[in-house]
Amino acid sequence: MHLKATITVKKLRCKGCGICVAFCPKHVLAVDALSKVFIRDAEACIGCGQCELRCPDYAIFADKVKGAAV
Ligand code: SF4
Ligand code: SF4
Numbered sequence: 392m393h394l395k396a397t398i399t400v401k402k403l404r405c406k407g408c409g410i411c412v413a414f415c416p417k418h419v420l421a422v423d424a425l426s427k428v429f430i431r432d433a434e435a436c437i438g439c440g441q442c443e444l445r446c447p448d449y450a451i452f453a454d455k456v457k458g459a460a461v
Contacts, residue, residue, distance in 0.1 A: 395459045396438035402427050404450035411442035411451050420451075 398419065407426025417435040420428050420442060428451060430436075436453070443453045 393459055394433060394436065394456055396436050396440075396453045396455045398430050398433065398436060398442065399452045399454065400428055400430070401450045401452075404448045406448060406450075408447070410445050410447065414441045414445045416441065 405427050407422045407428065409422050409428075411428060412420045412422060416439060417432070417437055419430060419432050419436045421431045423429050438453060438455045438459060440453045440455075442451045
């Protein structure tokens, strides 16, 4: 299984609002007990970029893996 995108979380910026979790169509993300987002299922990511687009705090980045078909 090839990953479609590399998800990077800047934990210091994340406030755990859950917006990215709600907009992710593949349930890749979740918020932990410390109110920080984490990647619970990297292989499910389709690289749509919604998490990066919707985060109000620029705390998450979706970098498409070169050559990956979406
Ligand atoms: S939208 Fe941004 S601030 Fe909110 S939980 Fe996701 S990464 Fe954290
Ligand atoms: S790029 Fe899309 S599928 Fe991947 S974690 Fe972000 S919202 Fe979810």
